Amino acid sequence: MGKKLTSRAEDYSKWYNELVVKADLAENSAVRGCMVIKPYGYAIWEKMQAELDKMFKETGHQNAYFPLFVPKSLFEAEEKNAEGFAKECAVVTHYRLQNDPDKPGKLRVDPEARLEEELVVRPTSEAIIWNTFRGWVQSYRDLPLLINQWANVVRWEMRTRLFLRTAEFLWQEGHTAHETKKEALDEAALMNNVYATFAEKFMAIPVIQGLKTESERFAGADETYCIEALMQDGKALQAGTSHFLGQNFAKAFDVKFANKEGKQDYVWATSWGVSTRLMGALIMTHSDDNGLVLPPSLAPNQVVIVPIYKSEEDLNNITEVANSILTDLRAKNITVKYDNRDTHRPGAKFAQHELQGVPIRIAIGPKDLANGTVEIARRDTLTKEVVNLNVLAEKIESLLKEIQDALFNKALDFRNSHITEVDTFEDFKTVLETKTGFISAHWDGTTETEDKIKELTKATIRCVPLDAKEETGVCVYSGKPSARRVLFAKAY
Amino acid sequence: MGKKLTSRAEDYSKWYNELVVKADLAENSAVRGCMVIKPYGYAIWEKMQAELDKMFKETGHQNAYFPLFVPKSLFEAEEKNAEGFAKECAVVTHYRLQNDPDKPGKLRVDPEARLEEELVVRPTSEAIIWNTFRGWVQSYRDLPLLINQWANVVRWEMRTRLFLRTAEFLWQEGHTAHETKKEALDEAALMNNVYATFAEKFMAIPVIQGLKTESERFAGADETYCIEALMQDGKALQAGTSHFLGQNFAKAFDVKFANKEGKQDYVWATSWGVSTRLMGALIMTHSDDNGLVLPPSLAPNQVVIVPIYKSEEDLNNITEVANSILTDLRAKNITVKYDNRDTHRPGAKFAQHELQGVPIRIAIGPKDLANGTVEIARRDTLTKEVVNLNVLAEKIESLLKEIQDALFNKALDFRNSHITEVDTFEDFKTVLETKTGFISAHWDGTTETEDKIKELTKATIRCVPLDAKEETGVCVYSGKPSARRVLFAKAY
Structure with a gap:
């Protein structure tokens, strides 16, 4: 695992960067400002995605997929939006490479293969989506359109930090179209509330719901709802936003519908998004100087079992007990891993699981075998306890709930006292x-x-x-x- | 719904294009060669993704995410791969737009914001991933690396067709690293077999597993496994490929490991992928002149219930029966939708569900209420049957299995006779x-x-x-x- 983490008190920013890398969540890549999300980090993101996706579908939204590229002429159409994002756009200008005549073995852009119209790599998809919506909406019967997209977007940021601000990031972006202003306003508020519920129930992060001031609004929005969280260093983090776009995009892209009275009107719009930035919020809300602390509902492994043995015979007996624990916990839908790698000592395994924030660790040694017990350790409190095998599954089940609540309450107390x-x-x-x-x-x-x-x-x-x-x-x-x-x- | 589809006999290609659009699967976008995947099409793709993802995880793979962009110098590193894809690369050259001084309200690329090194929008991710793997592999203990990525990729194709060949498409790309040649070869064969199983069991598409000849191999591969399917027009479609990459990428990106004897060696590699092209295969294998035909395992709605009524009272009674059917079918994990829209007549609903390939339609009218029956219609055979309510759930359950098998067998007979x-x-x-x-x-x-x-x-x-x-x-x-x-x- 290498040497200890820098502590939060010593250098909060360094602590964060080290933790993200050492806990195998993400790392920088060869592309300026773009990160690699490593399997352990991606597994947490997948859990977030699954839960959010369920919540979107339960509120009537459907997923779709729109192009990565936005032709410049569409990008320009909604002026405020274009102005807001123009300074951070990656732009595709050519569609072919060729052998560089001056440098053998090297390639260069083919000057003959210049695009007639430049393509902006989407920093957000309002433009391409509203250009599409024009074809999808004729009458009030086609409304509301309740669409979500899971996608990558690119904003050419100059100062980047893993998860918090990266040139490319993953997100979801909801885009909806409605008959009335009230409906669109309600939708924007509803989705902000979905984000708040997700943050509090699943991420155990207390958030404040509010409205942005004019200068902090999304470029092109008439109103921006947000959820704001507080990190352990006392800095705030905007964790999600939901925008009421008025008729701005409908007008820019000429999206009209025949209302119930048969008159043509522009539709009303919202858009809303959360991104891999949530990973940064998750890390900075709960983690400590020993590493990551994960709420059970987002932990890839909620429980890990580590065998402690000297002889092959001990290991066999421990494995038998471990297998029965695996069965019992999985029957309760608890994700559990038996870490029986013979390439690492128990101490190294303990350190790794602590660093990676596994909520509960179970250790089984020869003495436990004799007593019919195991030792369980909570990651959040770093406390240990000896538990009888016959009550273990129930104990773990209730403890996971307890940990989830404790993390939320701890973060809430911190936030409220700040x-x-x-x-x-x-x-x-x-x-x-x-x-x-x-x-x-x-x-x-x-x-x-x-x-x-x-x-x-x-x-x-x-x-x-x-x-x-x-x-x-x-x-x-x-x-x-x-x-x-x-x-x-x-x-x- | 508009006018009838062009028939396959009349113009197969036109039939396909019309079907994709009319069944609400996808449409062309404002970006040359890029498609919009509409909610109904995306729902089918999500079902494919979920099943494939499960199969990848069951075979020990983990998901991760790598940058969209590949710096030109990395793109060049594996020469055959670079040569194979150079002619179809979208290239980012600038990172900012600015107001066009000559055209008020318009933007242009900021000539000052030219990238020092051009970025290729990934046509496939070997280069960026192998550059990352170098940091992940030190010893045999770090192997195998079994990674998968769900992502969008861009290949600047000149002739595009919805799903079959698009400039941007969605796919998964597996990338693995192994200690030995045999292990890597086995992995490539294993994943090709996973694709074959998926195609046959879930998509009901019979495929032939084989090896590509040298000239048809993936650029940079030493061997390419593939699954080949046959479409109704007698043309073949490559539905998935799995590559044994030898040590080509390990050498190009200097990815070495200390083997069990402590000696340094290059790792052995595979990569494998399937894409939204599978949607094209699905459509062209099963569909008919009336529209889409979907195998039950990939249908967003396996069953749809349509009420036929004249009075409000009839509707209420039908809804009561429908609700009890919904409960019974959902208890059997069957996805079912009650289409009680009051904006469409039953005939229009029948036409839509037929066009969209819902495997089983249930119609309930006043006569059915009196008799305790419903009428069920199979999409694949276009046959109808009156069924007693008390055996309906079991009947539907077995019929869905029957349809799944029938579609596969029909396609298999066609393939074998061709x-x-x-x-x-x-x-x-x-x-x-x-x-x-x-x-x-x-x-x-x-x-x-x-x-x-x-x-x-x-x-x-x-x-x-x-x-x-x-x-x-x-x-x-x-x-x-x-x-x-x-x-x-x-x-x-």
Whole structure:
């Protein structure tokens, strides 16, 4: 496993990068800013995908697939969206390589094979999808269109970090079309709520649902819902967004329908997405200085069994017990692995499973055989316990639930203790420098003030929480009147 | 639904294109050669993916994800592979767009944002993956590496057809690394066999397993296994390939390991893939002039229930019966949909479900209510039957199995009756012009003869079947000696 992780206190950012690599989640690739998602990391992502996909289908959505490329003329059509993404687009200009006449054995782009129109590698798919939707919608009978796509997208970011910000990332993007404004607004709120439920129930990450300010909105959206989480270093992370797009894309791509009265109208739109960035949120919410800590509902292996033996005979007896545990746990739909590799010692296995965040480790040694017991160790609390074989399966089942809840509650306590109400700009700056976390403060509603605060403190408005109370106050910066508090934080 | 499909006899190619679009499987997009996979088509692909993914995992493979882009210098490293794909590469040269100074509201590539090294959009991922594997393999303990990736790839094809040949397509690509040549050869054979099992059991498509000749091999492979299917027009379709790559990529990317004796050696490799092309094979194997015919194991809806009613009261009573059928069938893991849309008449619903290939349709009308019966219709045979409600669930369950088998057997009979042994070149040409299908003939083993036959007849060697008997003969074209027959056909 190599040497110990850098601790969080020592260097949080280094701790994160080391953990991602050492726990076999992902690594950098030969392509600037693009990562390789390794099998263990991908297995966690697959569990997220499966659960999200189920939730999308239960809310009536269907999957489809649209082209990777967006012709420049379509990319340009919705101006705000184009403007928002133009600076980070990978662009295909040629469709062929040829032998380089100057360098034997090397290739170069064939100058004769230049595309008539450049193709943008999708940074998001509104343009290509809305151009397609035009053909799918004639009348109100064709609505709503409730489509989701699982795909890779590319945004040419200059500063990248594994999972958190990569040039290519994996995501899902929902794209829906509706008869009325209200329906589209409801859809955007519904899907943001689906994300919140997923984050809290499966990822054990408490999130705040809110609306973005104008300057933080998705390019092309009239309203952006979001879920915001708090990492252990006190920085916020936007974990998912759901956009009400108004009729902007319908107008840009001329998507009209005949309503029930037979009149032509533009449809109303939403789009919503979460990405492999969620992996970063998962890691930074729960993990500790010993490595990854995974909530049981997303752990590729919820339980691992490690045999401790000196003789072949011991191993055989332990294997017999282990097999019966495997059977009992699998009958309860618990994913469990028997780590009987003879190439590694128990200590190395313990270290690996700890680093990789397996929620429960079962160790079986000769003494356990004699006593009819096993030793179980919880990854989250690092506590151990001796358990009788005859109650083991029930114990593990309830313990997995307990761990899932404990992780959520621990993260919730941390988050709640890191929301500070401040009423002066001095306090605002002090909190940011000392305690960090979310700052709940009054704001005058102007982009000017928002920009000024960002410039002075690096804190941005994460959201206007959906449950924000009406409360008369004055802006923490400008002193102008304000009707509710918003949440500021430094953010990933 | 629009007007009737063109019949297969009239114009097979046109029938296929119309069917794909009318059955809501896919359509062309604004990007040359790239398709949109519509929700109904994607649902079938998802079923294929789920089953294949299960089979890959059962044979010990893990999923991972590698970058979309391949830097040109890596792309070049394995020369044969580079040469094979260079002519059809989409190439990213720039990473930013900017406002076009000459055209207000338009964008252009920013000439300042030219990449130092061009990026090839992966046409296949050997290069980027083998460059990564170098860091994953040190000793024999790290082997085998059994990796699979679900991804999109791009090959700039000039003549494209929905599903069969598209510039972008979806696929899975397995990439494995092994200690010994034998292990890698066994892996390539194993995965070809997994494909064959999948094609026959799930897609109900009989396939012939064989080896490709040198000129038809994957660029960079030492041996290519394949599964070959026969379409209803008598043309063959390569449905999957599995490659033994020798040490070619290990040498190109310097992937060595310490073997059990402590000596450094290059690893042995395989890669294998199937793609959305399988959708084309599925459609062309089973469908008829009325539309799509789907094997039950891949049908998004195995059963659809259509109510036939005049009064609200009838509908309520029918719905009650339908709900109880839904419960019974779902308890048997049968996917069933109650089509109670009030926007369409029963006739339109029948036509749609027939066009979309739902294996069994259940119709319930007022007379059925009185008699405790329903009418069931089989999509494959277009036959109808009245069935008592009390035996319906069992009947449907056994009928779905029967349909699955019937489709396979029908395709098998067709395929077997379209393999013709010929011993003269005259017969060869006659069979190709009249009966088509596979031609089993002797071949002298040279690329020269293979090319000549292709030039004269458009037929290629589809494979040397794995079960080909030793049989002394003379080449159908050159008259030179041959030890076994190979399969020729015109192919997609």
